[in-house]
Amino acid sequence: MVLIKIESLSQKELEHIAVQEGVSDAASMTREELIETLKDIYEDERDDEYSGGEDNIQRRFVTWLTDYRGDGSEITSLPGVEELPELYAETSIHVLMKNATWLYCYWSIAPLEAEKLSQEHGSFSLLLHVSVSENGQTIDSYDISIGNDDVEWNINVNSSRGEARVDLVAECADGKRITLCHSRPVTLVSCYWLNHRDEISSNEGLLKRELGLLTNREGSLLVSETVKNIAQIIREEGVI
Amino acid sequence: MGTKASVNLILHAHLPYVRHLEYPKFLEEDWLFESLCETYIPLLRMLEKLADEGVCYRLSICFSPTLCTMLTDGPLQERFLGYLSSRIELGEKEVERCRKEDNGCLEMAQRYLDNYLSCQDCYEANGRNILNGFIRLQERGIIELIATAATHCYxxxxxxxxxxxKAQIEIGIKSHISFFHSAPKGFWLPECGYYPGLEKILGEYGVRWCQIPAHSIITARNKILSAGYQPVRLYDSAIAGFPRDWSITxxxxxxxxxxxxxxDYREFYRDIGYxxxxxxxxxxxxxxxxRVFTGYKYLAITGSDECKRLYDPAAAAKKVALHADNFLxxxxxxxxxxxxxxxxxxxLNLCFDAELFGHRWYEGIDFLRLVLTGGVREERIEFTTPSHILASGSALERAELNECSWGRGGYSDSWLDSQNxxxxxxxxxxxxxxxxxxxRFPAQKSLRCRFLNQAAREVLLAMASDWPYILHDKTSVIYAEKRLRNHLGSFNVVYANMCKNSVHTEWLVRAEKRNAIFPDIDYNLFHPTEKEKTAD
Structure with missing residues (x-):
């Protein structure tokens, strides 16, 4: 799991993540304590990754990358090339699938639109409204509070089916919610074996062959959260 | 009961487009020169030798369009010859030094020197374009050359x-046809990156197969009875997906x-350049x-600490034979x-980065040779190609895969993290x-057309998977970031000027010279279809 800008997460989301990471007293912790605790957890994960632990089995030889030792000054720009802007003057939100449980989204609000919103409704705060639907039916939805200066977020999704959509919403002082823009839907990872646990025990041979594609000679499985979850269920079912 | 396994060995050769003619020497161009000397040329010579000896093998190789462009670029070809001359001159000095010092490195110094000399001969014999050699191997029915995305975009x-x-795929395929004079049946998905719907686009361009990540089968949306040991049909398309066997790979x-x-193998990181x-x-x-790598390396891996013993080629040769046997x-x-x-x-599908063999793993080309020759003697193994397997016409099981890649974790984490x-x-x-x-500007002519075409080139170059991966891997971060900002900033020059209905000719002339890739590009490829517009 990779977390971007942990300091920018809301208290609510920090608590949610901490609970998922097995922190039992998350609800009683301050924001600072939550950040420190989560940083420790992720630092440990990172240490494992680079110390030859289980995660490392999947690292491949990077064959052509030699360290660049210049300072970049020799790669000159062509005439007329300017620095990239931080943001673009348009209102839009984009969502990308990072992995089976995390989405990454970035957005921008056109300055004119923000100004208009302030003029018409006074102060406002922003939130991300996440909705997961399947065959047109909403199966989950929730809000994530964000700061007005935030421009990107990592969103945890727990659904193993359907598609997710994220709306950028302004919540005005008068209580009105205005959807500023919405993302395109993102199809979530849906895994047959995770959705058909009842069939695991009757498919021992098949699962054994499928896992055989992913197991190295030391007996370690390819690193993938979804594969790990399937292996866990197989173990729980006492199949292999 | 089955009797024999078909083994698809698929090598993927790729380097990002690095060409800085504005400087007499540019450090990152060494990526190409080192790969040529240590992988591409030795690989070609080994495959030709096996074919001439009548060894009956088959394998698939992908050369990315950015790599092909550099391999056929006149100025880079000249620079490579200069690089070879420099390495030969150093080799002659090294042979002399090692002889005088009697330091136990003479045999390897001579071997490296001989390799550079024979690389030079092979390079000239192929008209300075080694792709010609691979084309001949394809014409002999030994290898299958396959295409990939234009700039190896994830x-x-x-x-x-x-x-x-579509632009990435179409230009990737057109480039392949231009370099290899034949339409590819296979398409290497960069980083094994797949998403549902991609198969439809591949189908539109006549592709018949692609490789897919190992875990895509067990994590699929449907139950796949062939368990990853047969090609599968991707959704309702006619595209066959060949699952990579991670356990063997x-x-x-x-x-x-x-x-x-x-x-016992040679240590890659200890080089006389340092x-x-x-x-x-x-x-x-x-x-x-x-200080950079010079290619002259005399130490064995030995262990993880600083103290290394001298490389012993005989011990390494014994070990590589053992490893090839073990692999078989x-x-x-x-x-x-x-x-x-x-x-x-x-x-069984075995997919590798080609540069691992020879460049990173010095003994890797020997390993491939021994595996391919040993494979001929195996009764139950046949090295073949996906197109040969598909030619049998067997019905393929339908697979509904999720979005996936061969990156760490199996999804997009490596190309979408806090760094990139x-x-x-x-x-x-x-x-x-x-x-x-x-x-807004369809079917432009002359200068405006060139301006828009160069804009399309800059966008495609910015899309290369190499830049986010370098940022993720923290290797050549400054270079990757500079390249990205330059391509995107360059694109913005065109956008800003076209909005004013003007052309920045000074920029255009210099940009065309700097990024001389995809000569037949047509910016109209980026015209969104009606369907896409409706989706918005």
């Missing part, structure tokens, strides 16, 4: 931009437990006194097990603006 993170994905691929980690006196090595490194043993054992369990002959996520805001914006330009 496609799942662009799935909302169908015009850009990992015997080589892993940088902690793979064969290349053996202590170890010898500056005064001696100065003419062969980069200015000002930037694992293939044989897996085949026997699968044949006993199922009624069909299994298909910022790039997508800018690249997506550039694609949207490129679509806007294609829509």
């Amino acid at each position: 496609l799942p993170l662009y799935k909302d931009y169908e015009s850009a994905v 990992n015997l080589v691929w892993s940088d902690t437990t793979g064969y290349p980690c053996d202590p 170890d010898l006196d500056m005064d001696y090595i100065r003419p062969y490194i980069h200015e000002p006194d930037v 043993y694992h293939l044989r054992r897996k085949t026997l097990s699968l044949c006993a369990e199922t009624s069909t002959d299994p298909v 996520s910022w790039i997508y805001r800018h690249i997506h914006q550039a694609i949207e603006r490129m679509e806007e330009l294609a829509e």
